[in-house]
Amino acid sequence: MSITTDPRPPDPATSGLRGRGRARLGDPLFRWLTIVAAASVLVILGVMMGRTTLEAIPIFQAEGIVGFLTGDLWSTGQSRSEVTGQYGALPFIYGTVKVSLIAVALAVPIAVAVALFINEVAPRWLRKPMAYLTDTLAMVPSIVIAIVAIFWFVPNVTDPIAQWVVASPLGEIPLFQGPAQRLSYWSAGLMLAIMILPIITAVTRETFAKTPVDERLAAYAMGATRWEVMRTVIVPRGVPGLVGGTMLGVGRALGETIVVAFTIGSSQRMGSSLFFGGDSITAVIFNTYATASPEAIWGLLALGVTLFVMTTIVNVAARLIVQRSGRVTGDASV
């Protein structure tokens, strides 16, 4: 009789091991939870980009995208509801690109030399401390670098160099033309070089370290000196990493705000010389935000979108280059 009342006798394979119904939901639930978390990265990026663009649309409509990017007059209106001023982003784009190029030109040779020194020349016990030392610079808050920059680096380092170059025969070239201003593209570029040095060094060091040991030993066995091994084996192998690391550095430099805002000089004149004051996208956002009218805020948002597009292009390209030789690790890369 009991057989008829229970049509399905308990089967150990299904009842004992598979657990009760609720516990079985654990896995799918957990998986969906992690999927949602992963998707949040995309959602956050999408919302940030979408909403900022949406808010900036009045500016893009009034100026046209090309007009916005190529206009050289930034003259904000005071309206709360319509675009009355002129919004040309060129002086800021020019400044942003110019200081980033200065930074890269100064930082890359030093980064390569430091990477080679740490990997190849320094005694083994010193390598890790020195790598930490270069990485630590990346962790110093930029507001701290800014305060040291304006009160120490500008008067003691960048300004004397600028005065000296302007006084030298080089001063005849438009690029080094005087009179040298204290707050200038050059001052901002030099400080940026200091700030992007860690990431370029970290990426370069990593790719240099990946040189196959056989090739290095073969070069040494054939009688190459240490420098010849670096020049003919290690550096050529590390070129993709160097390019990728440099571009990551450019991405950093394009977006750095506070140091540039305090050292670039806030001038929209677009001078040819390194030693003239200028302005950058980040600097104008930082410096004028607190006193901006609603209309000017749209303008700043439009600048922000421009900056985001610039850095994202550079960063995606850099990551694609670097990713082919493995991801970047270490403190400086985050």
Place this chain on the structure above:
Amino acid sequence: MSTDLDTRAPARGPAASIHEPSPGARRRRTTSRGMAALMGVAMVLAATPLALILWQVAVQSGAALGPSLHGIGSFLTQVEPLSYRETGGGYAHGIVGTLYMTGVAAVMVIPLGIAAAVFLVDHGRGAFAKLVRLFTDVMTGVPSIFVGLAVYAVLVTTLGFGTFVGAVALAIIMLPIVVRTSEEMLHLVPPDLRAASLALGARQWQTTLKVVLPAAAPGMITGSMLAVARAAGETAPLILTAFGARTIVTALQDGRGQADVGILMADGMSQPFDAGLERAWAGGLMLVVIVLALTVIARLINRRSQI
């Protein structure tokens, strides 16, 4: 043949030593040493800015903290006087604000980031996972000021300035750091450990929560601390989201603003008055100490990690 050898040998002279097998060896060795020395110079050049920054911050903040550092107490417990001309006072409101916002951001973002990393490790081969990974990397490169602008456009326009809005901006900056470092650490967990847990009958989620995550915990704590250190030092996005305040703000979101050490520093160093500037230097010293301490502790934890 033999005459050739005879005429060449005297011209070269006997090899000075086994280290001089060819005439160019000396020159090549000198070049090599010269380049190595040049690299050493570059290394010194690269290490100098950090030393200069630490030295300047330490020396200059002495004026606000006093010669025997007796000013530290008041700097940490008092708010800034209403005028930048007045000496004394401190950054208590800024410290509260920075810690408050960083804390709220950490609470929001660390579980989210770890969950995303778990997804990337458990299901890391699909196109979606690749996309997430690429955009996480892209997100580390998004300028912090843009994060500030975006949070302004999305949240500040409706909620106003405040702790929560500032924390959201910091959380967005921390998210990719947490995801990346956690993913790296989770990858280091030996597959045997996972297999053993599954073989004992644990479900996937039980394996992840009770075996994999604890094994990777030290490394993930390191990554999270680096993210917190980065957030604690951020200023640019907070100018647009926290805005600043002159008193200690305890509200989570009151629409009026929250103070931050970085913002106070930016204000203090833009003023022509010595007293405000001195406080800015002291604030800088404090930020450096907090951030570097977090970084060093994070590395020490990571070094003790078993995997």
